[in-house]
Amino acid sequence: MLGLENISIEFDKNPVVKNISLKIEDGEVFGIVGYSGAGKSTLLRSLNLLLKPTSGKVFYNHENVTNLKGSNLKKFRKQFGMIFQHFNLMETRTVYNNVRIAVDKKKGEKEKVVKQRIRQLLETVGLEKLANKYPQELSGGQKQRVAIARALINKPKVLLCDEPTSALDPLNTNTLLKLLKKINRELKLTIVIITHEIDVTKAICDRVSFIDNGELLALGSPSEVFINNTTSSIQKFISFNEVHARTLPYVKNKFGVHGKQIYQLIIEDENVVQPLISNIQELFSIKTIVLAGGIDVYGSSIVNNMFVIFQGDRTGVKKTLDYLLKLKVKIKQHGEDEVQE
């Protein structure tokens, strides 16, 4: 278990992380999300004490590690693997040797055993054929997989990922996320991942924290943080990231639906495959106009996020809302001012 307690970090008296407390459980994939410059990287580096917090405590398995120094600090850091946005491979070493140099050889361990371990790991990340290539000869996705192999070679308990997909194209991003999920499951590895892409967290995170301006604004499952949370800065962040949140203002402007009550329906799991809109029409004679929306996978749950207008009499609308609430559909009312362009 990793824990941060009232962590603040300052650079030259500028607060970058402000009084953040959180716990990361063993075996979970934990996302840290926010804009560039929000303090995500700084926060991540406090976990393995690459940065010492200005104030606050860092815990590792309930032990206060904040003030570790010297060889204890080095030993502590070996519990972590770390990968970076720009891979940070050594250009003068082959793929194999980039992993080999990271090996912490135990006393009496034979080079043959080490070799076997590296080969096996390179196979896990799908690079067994590229062992003798140099980083310059690899694609971004392959480089990041070398970095993962290097990070995992000493069997760490935690993998810290600093924007690991930001320099990759969508295809490589997808492959990499699948690989991370795989090693999370197979090696029971705790993963902490920084990203500014909501899609990345939706794909692999069990829990997410949203950081803005050094502050922790939300913590929970991806759907809790990105759909149910009404904090305006999160909503704004989503509006840059999510297609339906981007579309809504355009639709409203173009077709003049100003003044009408817009409802956001958050339909989850089995309800996604129910004919809800037809039911509403049959039961209450209410017609539904969908302005924007989409069905998405958030970690292990499936969510249909819809922005609609109900046409019909007042009592019909009221009954409709009651009906939906009973089915555990989450409903949010959007007035004129709430959904911003």
Added chain:
Amino acid sequence: MSIFNTLFPNVAAISDEFIQSTLETVYMVFVTAIFAFTIGLFLGIALLVTKNEKLLYNKVVYNILDKIVNLIRSIPFIILMALLVSLTRFIVHTTIGTNAAIVPIVIAIIPFYARQVENVLLDVDINLVETAQAMGWGVFKIVWSVYLREARKGIIRITALTTISIVSLSAMAGVVGGGGLGNLAINYGYNRFQNDVTFLATLVILLIVLLTQSISTLITKILKH
């Protein structure tokens, strides 16, 4: 031999002395290189690690080293030799001859080389330091396995460059009694108007420079990455 005698009549007359001078130059360059590169490399690394907040940051030490390097580099070599006469006498018990010439050359080359080492090491991706620290590496391992390794091509390049500077300084040192080809070219070529001695001395010097560059290129080629 007759063609050589016609082309270089004065050299032929002092052939033993010419060979002796060539060996002196090679000796001066070689010994200087050993001392200056070893000490200069350490000084360059010291400049690097005391400047970097993630390594052995120490503002006072860095500033002192930095100022010393700048100071020595600003003194013209011929004046530095004069300045260092007492030190030279203290170390080699004489102020003439090749050994006496080596002392000021080493002193002049150390900061020149150290500054270049520092610059070459600064070119190494700074993110690799963080990566290494995340792996639990200490300063020594970071310097050895990251900096010196990643910068090895650059270090070979500046070493060749500096060797050529040493050749040049050794010739200058010759003028004030240091021996070597510089001394020969001044004594015979300049003072006695025996231009063929100057010409052949130049050729030999060029040969040494060319050889240094070829070795550097060859090593770089073998290393590839």
